[in-house]
Amino acid sequence: MFESKTPTMRSTRARRSFLPSLSSTGKTSLVALIFVCALGLVATFAPIIAPYDPYKPDLANVMMPPVWFDAGTWSHPLGTDSLGRDYLSRLIFGARVSLLVGFVATFISGMIGTALGLLAGYCGGRVDATVSFLISVRLAMPVALAALAVVSVAGGSLIIIVAVLSLLLWDRFALVARGQARQLRQQEFVVAAQALGCHPLRVMIAEILPNMKSALVVVATLEVANAILLESALSFLGMGVKPPVPSWGLMIAEAKQDLLFDSWLMFIPGVALFLLLLAVNVIGDSIGELRTQRGGGK
Amino acid sequence: MKYRVSTKPVGSDWGHGMLRYLMRKLGLGIGVLLCTSAIAFFLSFLVGDPASRLAGESASAQEIAQVREQYGFDQPLPTQYARWLANGLAGEFGDSLFLKIPVTKVIAQHLPVTLYLASASILFSLIFGLAMGAIAAIREGGAVDRLCLFLSLVAQATPVFWFALIIMALFSFGWPILPSSGADSWKSFVLPTLALGFNAMPAIIRLTRTSLIEVLKTDYIRTARAKGIPYRRVVLKHALTNALNPVVSVSVVQFGYMLTGSIVVEMIFALHGVGQLAWSSIERGDIPIIQAIILLFSLIYVLLGILSDIVAAWLDPKLRTASHV
Amino acid sequence: MNPVLSVRNLKVAFGDSVQAVRGISFDVYPGETLCIVGESGSGKSMTSLAIMGLLPPTACVSASSICVTGKDLVGLNAGELNRLRGHRMAMIFQEPMTSLNPSMRIGEQMMESLLHHERVSYEQARTRAIDLLAWTGISDARVRMSMYPHQLSGGLRQRVMIAMSLMCSPPVLIADEPTTALDVTTQLKILDLLGNVQKEFGTAVLLITHDLGVVAKVADRVAVMYGGRIVETGPARDVLQAPRHPYTQALLECLPQSRDGQPLKVIPGSIPIFNSASHGCGFASRCTQADALCDDDERLEEQFASGARCVRPIRYSPLKAGGGGDNYA
Numbered sequence: 001m002f003e004s005k006t007p008t009m010r011s012t013r014a015r016r017s018f019l020p021s022l023s024s025t026g027k028t029s030l031v032a033l034i035f036v037c038a039l040g041l042v043a044t045f046a047p048i049i050a051p052y053d054p055y056k057p058d059l060a061n062v063m064m065p066p067v068w069f070d071a072g073t074w075s076h077p078l079g080t081d082s083l084g085r086d087y088l089s090r091l092i093f094g095a096r097v098s099l100l101v102g103f104v105a106t107f108i109s110g111m112i113g114t115a116l117g118l119l120a121g122y123c124g125g126r127v128d129a130t131v132s133f134l135i136s137v138r139l140a141m142p143v144a145l146a147a148l149a150v151v152s153v154a155g156g157s158l159i160i161i162v163a164v165l166s167l168l169l170w171d172r173f174a175l176v177a178r179g180q181a182r183q184l185r186q187q188e189f190v191v192a193a194q195a196l197g198c199h200p201l202r203v204m205i206a207e208i209l210p211n212m213k214s215a216l217v218v219v220a221t222l223e224v225a226n227a228i229l230l231e232s233a234l235s236f237l238g239m240g241v242k243p244p245v246p247s248w249g250l251m252i253a254e255a256k257q258d259l260l261f262d263s264w265l266m267f268i269p270g271v272a273l274f275l276l277l278l279a280v281n282v283i284g285d286s287i288g289e290l291r292t293q294r295g296g297g298k
Numbered sequence: 299m300k301y302r303v304s305t306k307p308v309g310s311d312w313g314h315g316m317l318r319y320l321m322r323k324l325g326l327g328i329g330v331l332l333c334t335s336a337i338a339f340f341l342s343f344l345v346g347d348p349a350s351r352l353a354g355e356s357a358s359a360q361e362i363a364q365v366r367e368q369y370g371f372d373q374p375l376p377t378q379y380a381r382w383l384a385n386g387l388a389g390e391f392g393d394s395l396f397l398k399i400p401v402t403k404v405i406a407q408h409l410p411v412t413l414y415l416a417s418a419s420i421l422f423s424l425i426f427g428l429a430m431g432a433i434a435a436i437r438e439g440g441a442v443d444r445l446c447l448f449l450s451l452v453a454q455a456t457p458v459f460w461f462a463l464i465i466m467a468l469f470s471f472g473w474p475i476l477p478s479s480g481a482d483s484w485k486s487f488v489l490p491t492l493a494l495g496f497n498a499m500p501a502i503i504r505l506t507r508t509s510l511i512e513v514l515k516t517d518y519i520r521t522a523r524a525k526g527i528p529y530r531r532v533v534l535k536h537a538l539t540n541a542l543n544p545v546v547s548v549s550v551v552q553f554g555y556m557l558t559g560s561i562v563v564e565m566i567f568a569l570h571g572v573g574q575l576a577w578s579s580i581e582r583g584d585i586p587i588i589q590a591i592i593l594l595f596s597l598i599y600v601l602l603g604i605l606s607d608i609v610a611a612w613l614d615p616k617l618r619t620a621s622h623v
Numbered sequence: 624m625n626p627v628l629s630v631r632n633l634k635v636a637f638g639d640s641v642q643a644v645r646g647i648s649f650d651v652y653p654g655e656t657l658c659i660v661g662e663s664g665s666g667k668s669m670t671s672l673a674i675m676g677l678l679p680p681t682a683c684v685s686a687s688s689i690c691v692t693g694k695d696l697v698g699l700n701a702g703e704l705n706r707l708r709g710h711r712m713a714m715i716f717q718e719p720m721t722s723l724n725p726s727m728r729i730g731e732q733m734m735e736s737l738l739h740h741e742r743v744s745y746e747q748a749r750t751r752a753i754d755l756l757a758w759t760g761i762s763d764a765r766v767r768m769s770m771y772p773h774q775l776s777g778g779l780r781q782r783v784m785i786a787m788s789l790m791c792s793p794p795v796l797i798a799d800e801p802t803t804a805l806d807v808t809t810q811l812k813i814l815d816l817l818g819n820v821q822k823e824f825g826t827a828v829l830l831i832t833h834d835l836g837v838v839a840k841v842a843d844r845v846a847v848m849y850g851g852r853i854v855e856t857g858p859a860r861d862v863l864q865a866p867r868h869p870y871t872q873a874l875l876e877c878l879p880q881s882r883d884g885q886p887l888k889v890i891p892g893s894i895p896i897f898n899s900a901s902h903g904c905g906f907a908s909r910c911t912q913a914d915a916l917c918d919d920d921e922r923l924e925e926q927f928a929s930g931a932r933c934v935r936p937i938r939y940s941p942l943k944a945g946g947g948g949d950n951y952a
Contacts, residue, residue, distance in 0.1 A: 136326065137333040140603075142595040144558040145576055149341055149588055152580045229457055233562060236459050237577060252460055256566075263467050270460035277455035285451070517721040524675055524716075525736040525787075526709030529701065539726050615726055615771040 029286035032279035039276060043095040050089035052076075054246050058084035066264055078268055081254065087265075090246040091272055097235075097247040098276060101162055102228040108166035109227075110220055113173025114212075120174070121181025122204050131174065138171045147230065148239050156242040165230055169223050176219050180212040214291050221284030225277050232273055248273050316611055323607055327600040331593075335386070338592035339379050341585075382589075391590045394579075401590045405572060412564070412571035415490055416556035422495030423502055424549055428542075430499075431506025435541075436533060438511055446507070450500040459562045462493035466566065490567045494559050498552050505548055510541040543613045550606035554599045625693070626650035627827040628674075628712070628795045632687040635669045635678065635851075642897045643669040645851035651795060656821055656828040658838045658859065660874075661848035664894045667831045670848075671799045675714050676704050692794055710740040713788035717800040719780035723772035729756075729783055730768030737790040748790075755786040759816055778809035785816060795827045796820065802837060814841050835878060839863060847871045850897055850905030855931040865939050867931035870906045904933065 042049055058080065065072045066079040066087070078087035120131035147164050154160045184190060185208065193203045234240035235249030243250060248269040255265035373381075385391065391401035434446035466489060513519065514537055522536045523529070560573035568574075572591060579587040628651040635644035644666040651657045661667045673684045674696070689696040691712050696704065716722045724732055733756070734748040743751075749768070756764035759782040772780055781801060788796055798817060802810040818841055820826050832838065838845050842859035847868065855868040866872040873890045892909040895901075903918035904910070916922065916934045923932050930936075 133326070133329065136330045136603075137337075140330045140334050140596045140599045141337065142558045142592060142599070144561060145592055145595060146337075146341075148561070148577070148580050149592070152583070153341070225455070232457055233459060236457075237562065237565065239580070249457075249459075252463065256463065259463060259467050260471050266460075266463055266467070270457070270464070273457055273460065274455050277457070278451065281451055281455050517716060517718055518724040520677055521716065521722045521784075522724065523677060524708055524714045525739075526705045526707065527735060527739055528705055531739075536724050536727070540724070613726075616773050 025286055025289065029282050032282040035275065035279045036283065039095055040099060042092055043099050046092045046096055050086075050092040052086035052089040054085055054089040054093045055244050056085065058086075060084065063258075063262060065262070066268070069264075079264065081251070081265060082258065087268060090251060091248070091269060094246040094248045094251060094269060095272070095276075097158070097241055097245065098228050098231060098273070100158070101165065101231040102224045102280075105162050105165035105169060105227040105231075106220055106224045108162070109168070109170040109223065110173050110216065112166065113170030113175075114177045114209075114216060116170070117174035117177025117179075118181050118204050118209065118212075121178040121183075122185050122200070122208060124182075128178070131178070135171050135174050138168070141168075143168050144230065144233065147234060148237065151234060151239045156240055158241060158245075161231060161234065161240060165227050169227055169230075172219050172223060173216065176215050177212060180215050181208055184208045184211055214287070218284055218288045218291065221280055221287065225280045225284070228273070228277060228280070319611070320604070320608065323604050327604055331596055331600055332383075334596035335383060335593050336379060338589045338596070339382055340375070341589065341592070386590070386593065392586045394584055394587050397584075401586045404575065404587060405590060405594065408570055408572045408575045411569050412557065412560050412573055415487060415494065415560055415564070415569065415571060416553060418487060418491040419494035419498065419556050419559075420549060420553045422491055423498040423552070426495070427499045427502030428506050428545065431503040431545075432510055432533075432538065434503070434507045435510035435514065443507075446503060450503040453496050454500040456496070458493055458497040458559055459566060461496060462490070462563055462566045465489050465492055486567070486569070490563045490569060493563050493566075494556055497559060498556065501552065502545060502549060505545050506541065509544055510537060513537045513541040516540075539613075543610060546613065547606040547610040550602050550609060551599075554595075554602045557595055557598065624652055626690075627653045627692055628829060629688070629690040630670075630674065630686065631689070633670060633673060633689065634683075634685050635666065635673050636683045636899075637681055638683075640896075640898050642899060642901070643851055644673065645897060645901075647846075647848070647851070647853045649846050649853065649856065651827045651829050653794065653827050654821060654825045655843040656817070656830055656841050658830045658832060658842035658845045659848055659853075660832055660835065660838050660845060662833060662894065665848040666851040667833075667848050668799055671714065671797045671829065671831050675708060675712065675797065677714075706740070709736040709788075709793070710791045711793055712795045712797065713791070713793040714797040714799065715781070715784045715788050715801050717803050719777050719784055719804065722784060723780055725772055728769050728771060729775075733768075733783070733787045733790060736787070740791050751790060752786070755789055756783065759783075759786045760812070761786075777805055778812065781805060781809075781813055782816065785813070785820065789820065789824065789826070792824065793826065795829065797829045797831070799831045800833070801830070803832070803834070810837075811840075817841060835863070835874065847874070850894060852905060852932060853927075854906065854933070857930045865937075867936040867938075868906075868933045869910050869912055869935075869937065871931075872937060 061076070061080050062084045063082060064076050064080045067074055067077045069079075072079060076086050076088070078091060080086055081090065116131050116134070120128040147168060150164050151160060154164075181204075190203060190207050193207050194200075198206075231240060232247065232249030232252075235247040236253045238250075238253065240249055241247045243254075251269040252266055252273075255262070255269070258265050389402055393399060394401055394404050397404060430446045430449070434443040437443050469489060514533075519532060519537055522532045527536075557573070560571055561577050562573070563569075564571045564574035565577050572594070575587065576591045578584075579591070630650075631648045632646045633644055633648070634642070634646050636642045647666075647670065649657065649659075659667045659670065669678070669682075672678050673682070673686075674689055676684075676696070678684060686697055691707055694707065694711070696707070699707075723729070730749065730752055733752040734745070737743060737748045737751060738745070753764045753768060756767060761767055761779060761782055767775070767779075767783075772783075775783065785801075796817075801817070802813050805813060814837060817828060817830070821828050828841075830837070830841065838859060844857065845859045845862050846853045846856040847862065847870065848854065849870050855862060855866065855871045857867075862871060863875065866875055870890075873888075876888050877890065879887060890909055895905070895908065897905060902920055904913070904923055907913040907917040910917070912935050914935075919934065922934050926932060926934055926936065
């Protein structure tokens with residue numbers, strides 16, 4: 001393992017660069033992107049796509065296994081849960097919760113974090129000190145704990161969850177925005193805009209912000225994954241959306257007691273979560289790679 | 299600004315600048331803690347009237363008023379906060395609403411399990427994360443590198459609670475070799491450690507890999523190789539010592555995140571740690587415990603942040619020997 | 624006398640598209656300094672890195688032979704190469720600011736190679752390190768041993784590099800532009816030091832540089848590189864005063880003259896990138912005397928035996944042997 005990379009006098013062939021239309025990482029991120037979009041479509045048109053009503057219990061068909069088991073049928077391809085509700089339909093509706101919370105919470109926290117970071121990085125001085133302090137406070141708060149506490153108190157509606165997550169996930173946005181703003185404010189085009197007498201707000205929004213886009217997009221994908229993860233964790237702990245609303249985390253929690261004999265109940269929503277998170281991470285990684293390839297510019 | 303070069307050899311490496319830097323960090327930390335404690339304190343008032351909650355559901359208005367006076371809920375909020383904080387500094391957080399024993403005692407009972415779990419998990423993720431990140435960096439672009447990155451990606455996309463359930467199903471029920479609950483022996487910590495450690499690994503793998511790749515491209519590594527030193531020594535002694543700086547300081551902070559992760563893991567594996575205590579307290583609405591735990595976690599986070607800075611400085615000779623920062 | 628370093632037909636290529644070194648051969652004898660001089664892009668640094676085996680795996684290095692004190696480097700595996708590196712051949716680099724490990728003390732970095740290559744005790748290695756540091760002109764050598772690189776200036780760091788390279792008394796020292804990154808006064812001191820290395824230890828020095836002034840000061844022999852090939856070689860005094868290859872002459876003419884008011888001369892055009900399809904004299908596209916003969920590789924090779932790879936080398940009448948130009952030394 002520890003051989004050095006001496007070419008010695010052997011004829012070490014130079015690595016051939018594969019140049020198909022898309023690199024292998026490009027292909028995986030394309031697949032990931034298609035997956036997320038498809039999931040988004042499925043979630044949007046859930047009432048039309050889902051074969052059954054996810055809320056309607058059917059006590060005659062309780063705990064039917066999925067179609068790949070002997071006892072499974074195609075009428076319920078993913079089986080039914082302990083209340084006889086079709087699992088596939090619940091899964092589809094659960095996608096709504098994950099995607100909605102993930103993207104909306106990230107969007108809002110992105111707005112908050114970017115605004116704070118931009119101000120801090122551009123203005124410097126006391127503004128910067130204040131925002132940095134705020135970030136430190138936020139970082140010192142145990143996120144999950146605070147979220148749990150607030151949600152337990154304020155109830156488990158979707159709006160509350162989105163609000164809580166939005167207020168907790170802005171720190172990385174703020175840090176990155178601050179760093180970028182500090183770097184960019186010394187660039188010539190910013191100085192030029194200032195020399196022209198542009199209002200600081202205009203400089204920030206029109207000159208600096210557009211140049212931070214790619215860095216922020218990378219952070220955004222990471223935070224989407226984070227938000228989805230947090231929401232599912234909250235639901236799993238019973239502090240997320242309240243039953244009978246299907247959320248993948250909640251479905252896993254409900255499946256916990258049947259772990260021994262009907263473990264597919266726990267596997268299926270978990271796999272769905274895993275695939276979604278995988279896709280988001282892959283997209284984030286390839287955007288990050290694109291940035292470094294282009295030299296960290298736009 | 300004067301920059302005095304320290305010529306002292308081993309032992310008295312720490313310059314004045316380092317101390318001043320630490321004091322500043324400490325001051326900042328205290329400020330942060332005050333804020334988080336305030337947030338934790340005012341959290342309880344989201345619920346509504348604590349007095350009526352304490353008095354019970356069937357209490358009359360008079361009894362509620364009595365409770366309010368007794369516990370001082372009629373005082374203005376800032377005063378209540380000040381009192382709570384002052385008490386807290388003395389270690390007095392009042393009694394648990396449900397267990398009727400002092401909060402500090404309850405937490406002290408539950409803390410060792412969590413600390414044990416968190417330490418074991420961070421050790422696990424460090425050992426495997428460092429090894430994989432290092433190997434991936436040395437064989438950059440190769441099959442091993444891609445494998446490590448893939449594994450890191452998978453670990454990042456796996457929700458910790460789901461992974462915990464899977465390994466419980468596999469190793470407790472599938473092959474019953476490890477206990478699924480309780481804290482009887484070290485065996486009951488294996489699965490929880492695996493769950494938490496697996497969750498923390500990707501960050502360490504990536505950071506180690508990136509850091510080591512960068513270091514291996516430097517001039518001084520080229521010099522070391524030019525001296526004819528075996529590559530193993532070049533990597534282990536020259537490269538890793540420089541590459542590990544950022545990793546170690548990040549790991550210290552990661553330890554803090556283990557604490558929040560422990561909430562879910564302890565709940566699943568029925569370990570009686572602070573995480574599980576937090577969760578059950580939230581379920582029951584046991585406010586004093588929740589407040590104390592939030593404060594405790596914040597304190598640990600802040601301390602870990604400072605410790606991380608100390609470690610980073612200790613590892614970097616430039617900061618260590620400077621007399622002005 | 625046998626050469627300490629003997630290179631035959633060294634080639635360095637990156638894929639098919641870039642050939643950095645296109646077959647060079649030279650010898651370095653004990654106690655002498657051979658300067659390889661050329662512009663950036665001539666392949667001179669590649670040469671030194673290739674000999675030491677420090678090029679990245681994407682580089683394709685081949686040679687008929689590379690002999691260090693009689694031992695051929697071609698075909699050696701990594702372990703065997705490591706036994707020679709630092710021990711029989713040492714190298715110092717251009718950037719002293721980044722060439723030392725920032726997390727290790729100077730003493731440890733210095734003693735490392737000796738402790739590894741030879742069976743000496745810790746104390747012996749330490750003594751030698753201190754002696755060498757003092758010899759290179761570093762004051763308070765004992766104290767400096769426990770210092771970190773960032774506590775030393777650039778000039779001091781380069782001295783440390785030189786001392787470090789001499790720890791195992793290598794017969795050949797390769798110096799890749801050792802003074803480029805230093806200020807002028809320090810440059811002279813380091814060059815003096817290198818001269819002393821040669822005189823006192825009998826070390827053969829292979830000095831890579833782009834600076835003709837350096838050549839004039841320290842070189843015994845010089846090899847002029849252009850486009851991955853040696854275009855002229857010979858005793859330094861002869862080459863500098865009576866260059867035979869048009870490129871060498873053009874280089875010398877580019878040096879600022881002491882006459883005021885004269886515009887600086889440049890060589891028109893720029894170095895082309897050579898690939899596997901290139902042939903003939905690489906300088907032909909920029910040479911004022913080029914013609915069809917310049918494309919003949921065989922002819923060029925024949926001519927090189929007499930010192931200059933040119934079908935039309937500059938000739939001097941015996942009278943002109945003393946001065947072909949002004950102020951080079």
